[in-house]
Amino acid sequence: MVIPMYNEAAVIPVLVTRLRPVLDALSVVYEVVAVDDGSRDDTVSMLSDHARDWPQLRVVRLRRNSGHQAALTAGLHRAAGRWVVSLDADLQDPPEIIAEMLRAAREDGVDVVYGVRGDRSTDTLFKRNTARAYYWLMRRLVGADLPAQAGDFRLLSRDVIEVLRRLPERAPVYRLLVPSLGFPSAEVRYVRARRAAGETKYPLRRMIALAWESMANFSAAPLRLATWLGMSSFLLCLALIVFGMVAYVAGATIPGWTSMFVAVLLLSGVQLVCLGLLGEYVGRIYAAVQDRPSFHIGSDSRDGNTSTGADPTGAESRFAPAVGARG
Structure with missing residues (x-):
């Protein structure tokens, strides 16, 4: 699990109460990488207190506030699991469906499982309309492969993580970057809930900044x-x-x-x-x-290996097959 956090002291007790039973019930070895994005409240101290009783909780602290996507990048680069789930701390995306996401990845043999917000009635009218406009614009600019209403709640395989770690992105927008890689994917729909506690960390100015970063990073x-x-x-x-x-x-x-x-x-x-x-x-x-690869190879019948990417300029070695076989 990778969870970016910024001034989330109010929601941490609720997050731990809901998330830990879900992960324990999976009966798998897991780790929770909580990335503090330069919080100014008691986020770090509260995480440290919970880590004493929860050995799977790992706290990564950034020196300054670097932004949500940067904190998410720090967590993804340090996550060591066969599967990695990214989740926001506000609990608007329910951790209870993580088991369904993991089951879909294993049974369908996919590398990405998107959490898709099938019902956003708990959001304000302004939030719903701006989100609809964002996804409409991005699908026109980036392509129809972008899942509508899919944020940063997703499950990624180790193959995808290794590709993301090798891409030379300075300001990645993962809700666009992950679909552009072309890995086989599935979707799990859910009802988006209200924020469990605290205040939103995505005001209008941050939403505008995200829209601009998305457009500038993925379209000319x-x-x-x-x-x-x-x-x-x-x-x-x-x-x-x-x-x-x-x-x-x-x-x-x-x-x-x-x-x-x-x-x-x-x-x-x-x-x-x-x-x-x-x-x-x-x-x-x-x-x-x-310097993004011009194409990504899914498989090669000659050797049966899965290659994570290549480009026609001979840079395929930079995207060597990821560690570990799929299974």
Whole structure:
């Protein structure tokens, strides 16, 4: 288990009360990696107190508040389980369905099991509408493989974790990054509950920041917008140049107006087109800097091994088969 936390002292007693019986009932060896994201309340001290009575609880503390996704990354990189489940501390995503997620992964032979919020009636109208708009936009930009209403409550296999650890992402958004890897997946639906205690750590400004990070990390659409605006503006400028010439021929202009009008429009149109072309090349540089594999190999009949990824430039060795066979 990986649980990012920031100022969650109010919810920790409820979290431990609900989570520990669920994990104990699985009858498997487990570990809970609680990542404190630079909390300023009693989160760390309360976790340390519970760790004395709960030996499976491990507390990882970041030196400063680095953000939810960064804390989640720290936990995923330190988790050592065959299966890893990420869960928010607010208990809006019920830990009671972890057993169902693990069973789905084993029986269906998948590497990812998404917790999908089938019912969000407990959320505010604003929250539901903004979430719907976010997933609609992301599915248009990233692709239809993105599960709608799936947040950061998911189960990942060791193969997926090893790939995530090797990707050169500085600011990963896992709800988009994990589906983009193409691992076989399943879904478990549940009713989203109200926050068990405390206050939300995702106000409007953080939701906007998440939307921007998602769009900037997985799409060059903002750069291509400059291209389309530049081409549209250039065509409009050409039409206005024709209008200016017609007005000049008709004698409906004052001396010097036509030449100034045409010159300004022509230069503006050329500048906008050049800006769009610059955006196209910056987008390609951006994609190259990300250094993501161009494709991921699921299996090879020649050797029967599962490879976690490759690219056509010979960098396949960087994504060697993950440790441990699937079973």
